[in-house]
Amino acid sequence: MTVEAQIDRRATHLVLPSDVIAKIGARPSEARRFKRSDGRRVNVPFGPIELTLGNQTSKVDCIHAENGATPVIGNQALAPFGLMVDAYTGEVVSIASELLRSEGVGRPAINER
Secondary structure, eight states: OOOOOOTTOOOSSSEEEHHHHHHTTTOEEEEEEOOOOOEEEEEEEEEEEEEEETTEEEEEEEEEOOOOOOEEHHHHHHGOOOGEEOTTTTTEHHHHHHHHTTTTTSSOOOOOO
């Protein structure tokens, strides 16, 4: 099943509507307590599902949201694929390239005198 999802740099987990998750046959393994954007704390169904991005598939943790919720992919769901959301641009980037960039690899050297 193909689902279009938003990439959210503030999100941690994969979030899918429960009706979509039911269609692929996944079931929550537990309920976890989360703080919603409005400040309320709620218990929500939670459990692993198989996610495919491109030609790679990995099991990732998923919040089973209410029917009709907007699907969201957070950083933790991208990590098994070697990807992350750039905190400044919101773009999906390779973790390896970001690590190299943060260490100064690929940047011009600055000579101090």
